[in-house]
Amino acid sequence: MRIETTPTGGPAFGEGFFPRGCSSLCRACDHRSLSREESEAQKRGWLASKLAPWADRLAPLEGATEAESLGYRDRVRLHVRRIDGRWRFGMLRGDELLPLEDCPVHSSRVRRSLALLSRILPDDPLLPLAFYAQSGAQATLIVKSRTRPDLTWTKGLDEGGVESGLEGLWLHLHPSAGRRLFANREWILLWGQRRSQDSGGLVYGPCAFQQLLPRLYERSLDEAEAFLAPCMGDGVVDLYCGNGASLARWLRRGAAVVGVELSGEAMENAAVNGPGASLLRGCCAERIPQLDSFLSPHARSRRLAYVNPPRTGLEPEVARWLPRAGFRRIAYLSCSAGTLRRDMTFLEEAGYDVLRLRPYDFFPRTRHVECLALLSSRDDRP
Numbered sequence: 001m002r003i004e005t006t007p008t009g010g011p012a013f014g015e016g017f018f019p020r021g022c023s024s025l026c027r028a029c030d031h032r033s034l035s036r037e038e039s040e041a042q043k044r045g046w047l048a049s050k051l052a053p054w055a056d057r058l059a060p061l062e063g064a065t066e067a068e069s070l071g072y073r074d075r076v077r078l079h080v081r082r083i084d085g086r087w088r089f090g091m092l093r094g095d096e097l098l099p100l101e102d103c104p105v106h107s108s109r110v111r112r113s114l115a116l117l118s119r120i121l122p123d124d125p126l127l128p129l130a131f132y133a134q135s136g137a138q139a140t141l142i143v144k145s146r147t148r149p150d151l152t153w154t155k156g157l158d159e160g161g162v163e164s165g166l167e168g169l170w171l172h173l174h175p176s177a178g179r180r181l182f183a184n185r186e187w188i189l190l191w192g193q194r195r196s197q198d199s200g201g202l203v204y205g206p207c208a209f210q211q212l213l214p215r216l217y218e219r220s221l222d223e224a225e226a227f228l229a230p231c232m233g234d235g236v237v238d239l240y241c242g243n244g245a246s247l248a249r250w251l252r253r254g255a256a257v258v259g260v261e262l263s264g265e266a267m268e269n270a271a272v273n274g275p276g277a278s279l280l281r282g283c284c285a286e287r288i289p290q291l292d293s294f295l296s297p298h299a300r301s302r303r304l305a306y307v308n309p310p311r312t313g314l315e316p317e318v319a320r321w322l323p324r325a326g327f328r329r330i331a332y333l334s335c336s337a338g339t340l341r342r343d344m345t346f347l348e349e350a351g352y353d354v355l356r357l358r359p360y361d362f363f364p365r366t367r368h369v370e371c372l373a374l375l376s377s378r379d380d381r382p
């Protein structure tokens, strides 16, 4: 591995360069040896091929700045192992842990928190600590056990906790943690407070989904809002709404709003972040009857949808329901070009036109790219 810095002392990216703390064995940032321009060109090319039927509607990619493309990962999920008598945090390669405490793409808060925990976690090889999850200022130690371990070591948090940037540290007892890191039960607050607020004032907890680049995320919401242009008398359905970051936008414009979200914690936060919105907890597919009731006072011409599903895309029942419900416009923020293609193909056949696709570089240095699709019902045409 070569470690280089720019003349100004900052890390340099590009052919063959690895910034300080970056392991050449790590596969997470698969675009790190590309310049920013090369990485963005590859992402745009990938979207143009994956979304070829609509390539003429593909707008330029909204990129991250150089400063935003390091130190932006403020939400991590890492494996934990004891190596040479020390707790280490990183990713697994086969059976071996590749330590990543100093990864330069981690936020400085994540790096400081990992350094603190490496220092204060107990010297106990029997502690069944398996995973670490951090979401902003809230962190969780995931222990594969039903039994509460010795917790005397948590006194160390009173000294370094605040300095590290942490506001809450949780212990989650989850004997079968693995593919799914979190279960509903056995959350113990070890230190600090249960909730935090992000830079935009939104409340979140330890399991929260959070967009990593607030400036770019706000840009995507600006574009969705300008397209949907909700107003008094409209009914906005916000599916997969997470903490409710988008709910306040539609409410501010006087629309009636309903959000649907699977995670109970996210729903609790959404009630604070989007006061006045109706909230439905559960799978979107299972909430269709309640969504129909919510929409019934709104004429079809006053129905709008904002959807932001996980990588798996829209549930089939939801894809079939959207045209049936007669939404005039749909803004669809996607993190998977494959499922976006599938869902747009279906919606086009069901009476929608794809007007515009706007890519956003929410994950600089990686191959991942977000895309906002703006769709309009053909019935909406004069």
Ligand SMILES: C[S@@+](CC[C@H](N)C(=O)[O-])C[C@H]1O[C@@H](n2cnc3c(N)ncnc32)[C@H](O)[C@@H]1O
Residues within 6 Å of the ligand: 209, 210, 211, 240, 241, 242, 243, 244, 245, 246, 260, 261, 262, 263, 266, 282, 283, 284, 285, 308, 309, 310, 311, 315
């Ligand atoms: C890509 S995130 C978007 C969250 C939110 N829109 C935001 O930007 O912060 C997807 C969200 O969908 C939720 N989710 C996953 N499957 C779901 C389902 N079947 N029904 C409802 N919500 C679901 C996840 O818990 C997660 O909060």
